[in-house]
Amino acid sequence: xxxxxxxxxxxxxxxxxxxxxxxxxxxxxxxxxxxxxxxxxxxxxxxxxxxxxxxxxxxxxxxxxxxxxxxxxxxxxxxxxxxxxxxxxxxxxxxxxxxxxxxxxxxxx
Amino acid sequence: xxxxxxxxxxxxxxxxxxxxxxxxxxxxxxxxxxxxxxxxxxxxxxxxxxxxxxxxxxxxxxxxxxxxxxxxxxxxxxxxxxxxxxxxxxxxxxxxxxxxxxxxxxxxxxxxxxxxxxxxxxx
Numbered sequence: 001x002x003x004x005x006x007x008x009x010x011x012x013x014x015x016x017x018x019x020x021x022x023x024x025x026x027x028x029x030x031x032x033x034x035x036x037x038x039x040x041x042x043x044x045x046x047x048x049x050x051x052x053x054x055x056x057x058x059x060x061x062x063x064x065x066x067x068x069x070x071x072x073x074x075x076x077x078x079x080x081x082x083x084x085x086x087x088x089x090x091x092x093x094x095x096x097x098x099x100x101x102x103x104x105x106x107x108x109x
Numbered sequence: 110x111x112x113x114x115x116x117x118x119x120x121x122x123x124x125x126x127x128x129x130x131x132x133x134x135x136x137x138x139x140x141x142x143x144x145x146x147x148x149x150x151x152x153x154x155x156x157x158x159x160x161x162x163x164x165x166x167x168x169x170x171x172x173x174x175x176x177x178x179x180x181x182x183x184x185x186x187x188x189x190x191x192x193x194x195x196x197x198x199x200x201x202x203x204x205x206x207x208x209x210x211x212x213x214x215x216x217x218x219x220x221x222x223x224x225x226x227x228x229x230x231x232x
Contacts, residue, residue: 033218035156042205042222043156049212054220086156090216097169098146098158098217 004087004101011107018074020104022087025068032070033088034063036081037103043086047072074106082108111135113145113206113223123232127193130183131206131223138164138182138189144209144217145189147180150225151202161209161217162189196230203227 004024012018022032031050035043045054047063050070060075074081087101117129129147136143146161160180161169170178179192189206208221 030216031212031214031218035219037156042225043219044222045220048218048220088156088158088218090218093172095169096161096216097171098148098161098219100148100156100158102155 003091003099004089006085006087006101006104008102009105009107011109012077014079014108015076018077018081018106018108020072020074020085020087020106021069022071022101023069024089024099024101026089026092026099027065027068027070029092030089032063032065034070034072035086035088037084037086039083046085077106077108079108082106111208111221113208113221115204115206115223115226117204117226117228119227120229120231121196123197123230124195127196127200127228127230129191129193129204129206129226129228131189131191133187133189133206133208133223136208138162138187140164142211145182146207146209146217146219147189147191148205148207148219148222149200149202150205151199154202159204160191163217198230198232201228201230 034047036046037043050065051063091097113133143164147159162180203225205225206223207219209217
């Protein structure tokens, strides 16, 4: 089991809105971060500090949080957005260790 | 531009010690606020955070592997080394190193990843 819980898979048609959730007690006090990992590639940061977008990330990617749940929203998902998405935060141990969710496979077809 | 690249053996035998090197450029680990972490991904599994070394040589390890991991910086080189003792086939996977920065609450997060190196553990 993981400190951060994600659905294993989400499926949408092109142009639809995809929402991927990440829940965990740590999110009540720590930021959520989201990484996109396309097949055979290293992960890449798409959302940091709950909702901020790094430069170069399309505006269709957005993030939000409420309580102990973070949500990655892809508005108007495109075929090229098909990937695994991983949420990340810091554990509650006081030791500042990183924790990942189980990952969500987004299918766009 | 920050880049990181992992290197090490592609095949190791059960019970041996795995040594992986992260060579980086575009930043200095001597600068306050910088960190380098190791993350792995076993086949078909989620990302797993392993260890982090800070600019001041402070270190953090995931509890489940703490007894087997050591993260160190290589003096006078832009490199960080991760050693894992007593490897087992379940340690097979892709190992990534990554640049870490502090968020506005001063917790560290991964902002740049290396390409990863694949390690197979076999008897």
